[in-house]
Amino acid sequence: MKALVYHGPGKKLLEDMPKPTLREASDALVRITKTSICGTDLHILKGDVPTVRAGRILGHEGIGVIEEVGEAVTRFQPGDRVIISCITACAKCENCRRGICSHCEQGGWILGNTIDGTQAEFARIPWADTSLHHIPVDANEEAMVMLSDILPTGYECGVLNGCVKPGDTVAIIGAGPVGMAALLTAQLYAPGDIIMIDQDDYRLDVSKKLGATRLINNGRDQAVEKTLAMTLGRGVDVAIEAVGLPVTFELCQSIIATGGHIANVGVHGESVPLHLEALWSQNITITTRLVDAVTTSLLLKTVSSGRLQPRQLITHRFPLNEVMSAYDTFGNAAKTHALKVILTNE
Ligand code: ZN
Numbered sequence: 398m399k400a401l402v403y404h405g406p407g408k409k410l411l412e413d414m415p416k417p418t419l420r421e422a423s424d425a426l427v428r429i430t431k432t433s434i435c436g437t438d439l440h441i442l443k444g445d446v447p448t449v450r451a452g453r454i455l456g457h458e459g460i461g462v463i464e465e466v467g468e469a470v471t472r473f474q475p476g477d478r479v480i481i482s483c484i485t486a487c488a489k490c491e492n493c494r495r496g497i498c499s500h501c502e503q504g505g506w507i508l509g510n511t512i513d514g515t516q517a518e519f520a521r522i523p524w525a526d527t528s529l530h531h532i533p534v535d536a537n538e539e540a541m542v543m544l545s546d547i548l549p550t551g552y553e554c555g556v557l558n559g560c561v562k563p564g565d566t567v568a569i570i571g572a573g574p575v576g577m578a579a580l581l582t583a584q585l586y587a588p589g590d591i592i593m594i595d596q597d598d599y600r601l602d603v604s605k606k607l608g609a610t611r612l613i614n615n616g617r618d619q620a621v622e623k624t625l626a627m628t629l630g631r632g633v634d635v636a637i638e639a640v641g642l643p644v645t646f647e648l649c650q651s652i653i654a655t656g657g658h659i660a661n662v663g664v665h666g667e668s669v670p671l672h673l674e675a676l677w678s679q680n681i682t683i684t685t686r687l688v689d690a691v692t693t694s695l696l697l698k699t700v701s702s703g704r705l706q707p708r709q710l711i712t713h714r715f716p717l718n719e720v721m722s723a724y725d726t727f728g729n730a731a732k733t734h735a736l737k738v739i740l741t742n743e
């Protein structure tokens with residue numbers, strides 16, 4: 398089968414690989430019909446994720462059709478159309494039973510990391526019963542791909558951890574796919590204002606169409622002063638950090654209101670100053686989280702009803718055999734205006 402294989406920092410190739418087979422009774426073999434590329438895949442290619450070894454098939458997002466199931470799989474059968482969660486959950490270990498499936502003792506984020514992933518014609522999915530979701534009959538398949546990772550990530554790590562409430566002023570720093578997913582899902586809670594902060598005017602324009610009420614280009618403008626001016630000096634109730642840089646996390650600390658929540662979503666590669674000298678008395682909450690994908694079913698219902706329309710985040714489409722061009726397009730988002738790319742294999 399064709400698959401996108403990682404060969405160490407900066408190196409990837411579309412190659413012929415052996416078709417995966419079932420290994421455990423709880424596995425399913427899925428024929429991938431649509432997959433995508435995540436910002437995390439770019440981090441891997443930079444060499445930021447040492448758990449990914451050379452020879453690994455990348456990808457942790459996608460949908461497909463069940464080809465074969467192990468004898469312990471009860472909820473799925475060959476022919477079923479499924480969403481693959483980026484988080485593999487055994488549903489039995491202590492962390493899974495606490496709802497922290499991202500730290501499943503026999504799973505978590507393993508696809509395209511410690512086991513072969515979804516940017517391929519087929520993928521083996523461990524713990525299939527509790528790591529796959531049925532696709533409703535009349536669902537838009539491209540929208541379903543957004544349920545693998547970005548929607549639950551934006552919602553769980555940003556909106557739920559940020560405790561977004563009706564009337565809140567929410568700032569989202571970073572208008573990439575996950576920031577946009579936080580923007581879409583925050584609106585389920587009817588916040589007052591959503592201030593989108595990014596350095597890319599194109600992404601800011603898109604965020605306005607998706608529901609942001611105020612925009613700040615922090616490449617041009619002083620984001621702290623502007624945000625404080627917009628909030629009459631109070632700051633924001635919720636600051637969602639969806640970039641992963643010290644400067645953007647510090648921005649959150651400078652604009653957070655008394656009693657506010659800073660919800661980190663970004664993947665950080667270096668330490669960040671924590672300004673406790675200013676914040677110790679301000680009753681704020683700072684949260685971190687790796688997506689647990691425990692809200693996928695809930696989000697699937699909001700997507701199915703049309704209340705949530707994540708398909709708007711898809712900007713480019715490629716056949717799987719053009720995955721190398723798809724990476725170039727996704728990796729040059731400032732020029733190509735890419736948000737999510739869909740790779741189709743049908
Ligand atoms: Zn992802």
Ligand code: ZN
Pocket residue numbers: 486487488489490491492493494498500501502503504
């Ligand atoms: Zn588990």
